[in-house]
Amino acid sequence: MQKDLATMEYDELLAEFRVILKSNKLKFTSQREAILQTLYSHPQHFTSENLYLLVKKNYAKLNIGIATVYRTLSLLEENGLVSSISLGTQGKKFEIANKPHHDHLICEGCGEIIEFENPKIEQLQEEIAKENGFLLTNHLMQLYGICKTCQTK
């Protein structure tokens, strides 16, 4: 039984990544580690571009290419180590998946993202899936609004 990603420390995450690579006959490379490490140490939402720039800066010696970032993000997402969401006009964003599942409250004024989780909603979602004969694999919930600060502007 795999350990819950939610409570995973970096070394555990890394070990998990190695297992995934091995079982897919893929190789562990410094570029792949740099990307995983960067995602882990910045639990924020990255666009592919942002992540590329940060890895490029923090691991200048690697001279990483944007193509590698895309390829690695796909790999990580396919294996559940990162998740992505698409915000309206801001494009696709990625984040490391080593935290409890959570949803997003997004301010349309300043773009601030607040994370939250709500077990009751999760339970209702399961019920809806069941009613429709679906086997749920994932979900995405984004609430858009105006935050307190922007309301007073």
Next chain:
Amino acid sequence: MQKDLATMEYDELLAEFRVILKSNKLKFTSQREAILQTLYSHPQHFTSENLYLLVKKNYAKLNIGIATVYRTLSLLEENGLVSSISLGTQGKKFEIANKPHHDHLICEGCGEIIEFENPKIEQLQEEIAKENGFLLTNHLMQLYGICKTCQTK
């Protein structure tokens, strides 16, 4: 007080569109109408491309361009007559907004989209927003899973 979009017939929708255009000093053109009409009569989810192809086919005389579709969709979305969602790898999809708010259950196998609504979840969302000092304007909920048919494949 504006009539609820949810119960709007086409002629009402069209009238609403004319008002929006007028108040923005924009013109009512056959291209814009063709797009609105097509969205109304096909209450499904369109990509920009799909919609372009369908309008092109149904209104061949107009010889419409893809740029006009993009421009009109932006206009309609800004004014709340269409809404859009971003599905994982399938890009942004648009639909006419003249129906009750609803969320989506999406099959990762075949791409089928089932619409549903759940008042209990909506209420919980309001509570979450309130707790965080947000004034809710909109929300998006997508449940991903495998539909009954795809489960047996």
Next chain:
DNA sequence: CTGTGTGCAAACATTTTGCAAGCAG
């Protein structure tokens, strides 16, 4: 060694924009 991974540049896909001609008001 073998075969996967990488950076690079080119290719693609999608969306936006400049422009001259068309047309709504």
Next chain:
DNA sequence: CTGCTTGCAAAATGTTTGCACACAG
């Protein structure tokens, strides 16, 4: 008439792919 709108093509953006060399196993 005036100036918004359109189609077209070009440009801009974002993402994927082919290739030859690099390197993990």
